[in-house]
Amino acid sequence: MAYFYLVLAVMAETVGTSALQASKQFTRPLPSALVVIGYATAFWFLSLVLRTIPVGVAYAIWSGLGILFIALIGWLVFRQPLDLPAVIGMTMILAGILVIQLFSGATPH
Structure with missing residues (x-):
């Protein structure tokens, strides 16, 4: 379940960051609201992930996939x-x- 939550966190962060670009420095209300909702959702799901996956590994995967x-x-x-x-x-x-996923002992398999 942790990886499902991690995927949801990445998706929410991706929506939030994309909306940040579209918000035009928080001058457009709907994209600005999506930024706040996206990031709040992302951090909530990330907090659930941290019950199972170490913070360093979870953050590496979250930020790496977010970049891509x-x-x-x-x-x-x-x-x-x-x-x-x-x-x-x-x-x-x-x-x-x-x-990390294939060879690290720090991730749950």
Whole structure:
């Protein structure tokens, strides 16, 4: 169940961060409300995750996946460019998440 909550936390954080871009520095009410709701939801689910998964591992996975999803949304929705070094760096982040999941004894299996 912890990984399900972690996925929900990442999704909520992704919505909140995407809405932050759309809020235009909190000048647009609906995206601004989504920022607050998204981040509050993300931290609530993350708190549930921490019952089972160590904070360092949970945060590494949460932030790493958040980086990947936000970069993808930035590229697709906001037309923000991603150059080769950015793609390589994000690929390395994904590889790090996979190493943690597949080989670390700090994660529940």
